[in-house]
Amino acid sequence: MSEEAIRLSGVSKAFSGHVAVEDLSLAVPRGAAFGLLGPNGAGKTTTLRMIMNVLGPDSGTIEILGQPATQERRDRIGYMPEERGLYPRMVVEEQLLFFAELKGVPRKEGTRRLQPWLERLGLMDWRRRRLNELSKGMQQKAQFIATVLHDPDILILDEPLSGLDPVGVNVMRDVFVDLRRRGKTVVLSSHQMETVERLCDAIALIHHGRKVLDGPVSEVRSRHGKNTIVLSYEGDGAFLAGLPGVLKVSDFGRYVEIKMAEGADAQGILREAASRLRVSRFEVVEPSLHDIFVEQVTSGGEAAA
């Protein structure tokens, strides 16, 4: 059995002249929580849609659980698109059974499985109501049940946390953790780096339809080295930007982040700062995914242009 839940090899997709995804290769390890990152319009949704055969790739191949993506393979995936969608005037229970049936779960079996989910997400009393009688938060929960009711091995969630209230976020996180524990593979797309950093083991960053970098989160971060200094001080720090080895200073008010050139001497910068300012905090850190993201995206953008 393959170690990869999903593999994309050289996948490209263009829409009337505009290239949405170009020569993209990805490997999502089985059992991983995988984050697909990129700014809006990077091609995340197009990529997920191609995995789900909502769109067909122009070229390249897609494998699911070690075999070419077929209907039968895709039945093992639960997909929650970015634009959530259920029938507003259909009864909740009826509706969820319908979606499970579309994934090959017979009605009887679906009914049996539905019960625990309704109880868990607090929709028991609402199961015979029409969807549009439910609050937005409850509709989101119903949507989630529709995604997992057929007990998929892989979950693909496009921007899973967007539009959720704090309670919804908590519920989602619990379910997420539970699914991980049960060995499910979760692929989520997001442009919110903090979320991905907390939830995912591995990421791929795409920009303008191309993969910029990928790998386990820790590896990605360390690959970019400890090149950032976090500094808190009192006094006029204007001179910091002019120090040798300093690429960029970002002022966050309470502290500044100093981006160093490769091979720059952090201790030298500390000495210089300590001699001219009252330093209350000095720390050399790995860049956050956000920083890597911004760096890659801005430089990548220039390279592409």
Next chain:
Amino acid sequence: MNRLVTIVRREYLERVRSKAFMVSTFLGPVLVAGFMFGPSLLMERQRGQALRIAVVDATGILRGGVEQELRQQTVAGSPRFAVTAVEGGDAEAARQAARSRVVDGRLDGYLYLGPDALATSKADYFGKNVSNMMDLRLVEEAAENAVMRHRLGQEGLDGARVKAVMRKLDLRTVRLTARGEREDRGASFLLALLLLTLLYMTVPMWGAAIMNGVIEEKSNRVVEVIVSSIPTSYLFAGKLLGVGGAGLTQVVVWVLTMAAFGAYGAAAAGGLPMPEVSPLLMAAFIVFFLLGYFLYGALYAGVGSAVNTQQEAQSLAFPVMMPLVLGFVFFPAVLGSPDSPFSVTLSLIPFFTPMLMFLRITAVTPPAWQIALSLVLTLTTVVGVTWAASRVYRVGILMYGKRPTFPEMLRWIGESGS
């Protein structure tokens, strides 16, 4: 295949359970019943109680004849008038007596023949209700007959013989078909017209139902979840079949009711005009409904997939409606001469076939080869249109934003892969 059934099932149940479906399905038969029984019921109601009527004759010679004539007036086989004698010495006294009886309700009305009624040919009717033209016509006819008979008698002619000679011609209209002849007084034609109207109502109605369903799925973004689970063609076909199934259910309910009405009606109506509910006509109705539905329904589905809102759909749906509207424009011409080359040609054009071929079938029976040819042509077109519409649909359902133009939609048909 199972999943296609899932889609069909949902579409079917969603329609059949809706209030609109219940109302139109059960209102249809009421309408049909109105058409079929309306005329007979009207007469039935009139049959009701015979009118109590008296004849006051100042001429002194006409009363017997008029009363006899009145007693012979029948509606739907039963006498229309109960003639009462009003005794009161001379005519004036009788008139007063009759008047007071009408006022206090013991009489519905009386006919007054003045002293010079024979010379002037004038008579008066006094009654509580003088707006029932049918009844008044009967009274007038009775008096007329009596006066005429009296005059003829004076001329030395036998009234009864004259009546026999002068008997009016009763025009019977017989519809001649290959299966034989059948008396028809327009009722069957009315029924055919009604069926045609139903076709004109139901085909766009169910077409629009598909279109709105597609728009709903698209605007609520349900469609992406569905096409990530099953091929787009399943969704398209499932929709067409499911909604069509609901439409078929409705039409079959109508046909069955009509057949039941027909059977009951023929027994109950006696000699009253009842339309012929022929199985052939009913079968044709169902077949042409289905053809029209699939032809136009597929187009409506294509249109629905291309737009984002119902408002946008209006302008795109208009060209789809055009052939239907045109068919309606040609309606009188085809009805006037159903076998003319013009009518035959029109009825063979697939987009007109469902309406115009059906119209021709109700008017005359067209040659079998024409019906067969029209079915083959329309079915072929249905296959082609469905294929093209499914291609448009496949692209359209995932396309948001600007509404595409017709040339763009035509290009989608040619695009490969999904």
